[in-house]
Amino acid sequence: MASADWRLEGEWLKNCNCAFGCPCDFNARPTNGECEGLVAMRITKGHFNDVSLDGLHFAVTVHFPGPLHEGNGDAQPILDERASPEQRDALGAILSGENSAEGTLFHIFSLIVTKMHDPVLAPFEFSFDKDGRTARMIVPGVLETEVEPIKNPVTGEPHRAQVLMPEGFEHRMAEIASSNIRSMGAIRFQTSGGHSSLAHVVQTPQGVAA
Secondary structure: OOOOOEEEEEEEEEEEOOOOOOHHHHOOOOOOOOEEEEEEEEEEEEEEOOEEOOOOEEEEEEEEOOOHHHOOEEEEEEEEOOOOHHHHHHHHHHHOOOOOOOOOHHHHHHHHEEEEOOOEEEOOEEEEEOOOOEEEEEEOOOEEEEEEOEEOOOOOOEEOEEEEOOOOOOOOEEEEEEEEEEEEOOOEEEEEEEEEEEEEEEEEOOEEOO
C-alpha cells in the first residue's frame, strides 16, 4: 500500500440490477447471473493528503459477467467537473486502490476490475434522503438513476428494510430501496426496479471508519 493520508465522508449510493438486498452483500451470486450497477458518493468532507475534496461527487459504473469475486469486471469512473486537476488526481489515487490497505473496498475493487475505462468529467445533480429512502442522480448524457422506497406488493405502502454489516467493507448500515438506472457511458445498460443501498459512510486507507 502506498503511503497517503486520505478520508472520504459523505452520502453513499449503490444501485444495481439485483433483487432487493443485493446477493453480493451476502457472498451469493448476482440475481441475474451478471452484475450491472453503480456506486456514487457526495463527499461532504474529505481530503487526500493536503488536497481538499469537500463537496465533490464521483460515481463508478460497473459490469461483471458473474459474481464479483470471480473478477473480469469493467468499470468507468465519472468525476465531478468542478474538481481541479489536483482534486481529479486525488480522486483517481483513491479509486485506484493503491492507497488502501489489503481487503478494503478500493483495494478489492482494483483486484476484480480487468478493464478500467477512461474517466468522464461531468456535472452532477445529486439529491439524497437516507431515512426517506429516496435519491436522484443525473450526470447529463452519461448516467441517470432514481431511488424510491420498496413498495408493499399488496397495499402499495412504503416498505422499510435495513442491512447491518458490522464487518462490512462498504458500509456498516444501509437503508434498502428500489432503483432505476440508465447508463449511457462506456458501460451501457438500463435497469428497472433493482436494488439500492443508501448509507452515510466514512472511508479511510484502513477501511470503513463509520
